[in-house]
Amino acid sequence: xxxxxxxxxxxxxxxxxxxxxxxxxxxxxxxxxxxxxxxxxxxxxxxxxxxxxxxxxxxxxxxxxxxxxxxxxxxxxxxxxxxxxxxxxxxxxxxxxxxxxxxxxxxxxxxxxxxxxxxxxxxxxxx
Amino acid sequence: xxxxxxxxxxxxxxxxxxxxxxxxxxxxxxxxxxxxxxxxxxxxxxxxxxxxxxxxxxxxxxxxxxxxxxxxxxxxxxxxxxxxxxxxxxxxxxxxxxxxxxxxxxx
Numbered sequence: 001x002x003x004x005x006x007x008x009x010x011x012x013x014x015x016x017x018x019x020x021x022x023x024x025x026x027x028x029x030x031x032x033x034x035x036x037x038x039x040x041x042x043x044x045x046x047x048x049x050x051x052x053x054x055x056x057x058x059x060x061x062x063x064x065x066x067x068x069x070x071x072x073x074x075x076x077x078x079x080x081x082x083x084x085x086x087x088x089x090x091x092x093x094x095x096x097x098x099x100x101x102x103x104x105x106x107x108x109x110x111x112x113x114x115x116x117x118x119x120x121x122x123x124x125x126x127x
Numbered sequence: 128x129x130x131x132x133x134x135x136x137x138x139x140x141x142x143x144x145x146x147x148x149x150x151x152x153x154x155x156x157x158x159x160x161x162x163x164x165x166x167x168x169x170x171x172x173x174x175x176x177x178x179x180x181x182x183x184x185x186x187x188x189x190x191x192x193x194x195x196x197x198x199x200x201x202x203x204x205x206x207x208x209x210x211x212x213x214x215x216x217x218x219x220x221x222x223x224x225x226x227x228x229x230x231x232x233x234x
Contacts, residue, residue, distance in 0.1 A: 037223075047214065047225035064222045098170060102218070105177070112218050113161040113176035120170050 022099030133226025
């Protein structure tokens with residue numbers, strides 16, 4: 001059973017840098033059959049995919065256009081976790097942030113889905 | 128980007144009712160459509176993956192269908208524990224996008 005455990009601050013001030021980590025148990029961040037995503041959820045924007053990292057002989061990174069310029073997702077193989085760094089936060093970044101594993105089917109065609117999700121971290125940006 | 132339109136946004140129903148929720152994609156996404164249940168303050172829980180596959184441990188009263196652009200989540204007979212918010216997710220192409228959610232309430 002794969003479990004994701006998130007950690008990070010809940011209250012931030014505008015212009016600060018958000019840093020969240022997601023510890024993985026039951027799988028490896030270097031797995032060649034998974035990808036590791038960050039998603040956020042707010043009443044105003046709904047669910048929004050932020051980005052992902054995955055390993056296929058080398059590390060790959062994908063980001064949503066809306067946050068690409070100020071977002072970094074990094075794997076940490078020594079701790080079997082991955083992180084989200086979001087620079088220059090504003091009140092519009094207030095949301096619940098989730099880390100999520102993207103699982104891939106073993107057969108062809110190779111389908112994929114998000115499961116499991118971390119417990120979520122409510123991040124509030126306020127002066 | 129693939130836009131996913133989910134309907135209805137809210138739904139009132141009674142225990143024992145049959146309920147249907149739909150997601151429509153702005154372009155064909157084959158069967159790269161997944162359904163989730165979310166309860167207040169909790170993380171989403173996978174119900175259906177690849178349009179019609181029931182996730183292990185999910186009650187058989189849940190089912191999914193569709194391909195291309197039109198998808199349906201059906202709850203055959205509502206149970207008290209089913210009152211929650213449901214949303215769909217397309218994982219066909221980046222950026223991955225979600226439906227707006229359907230809040231299922233007790234009538």
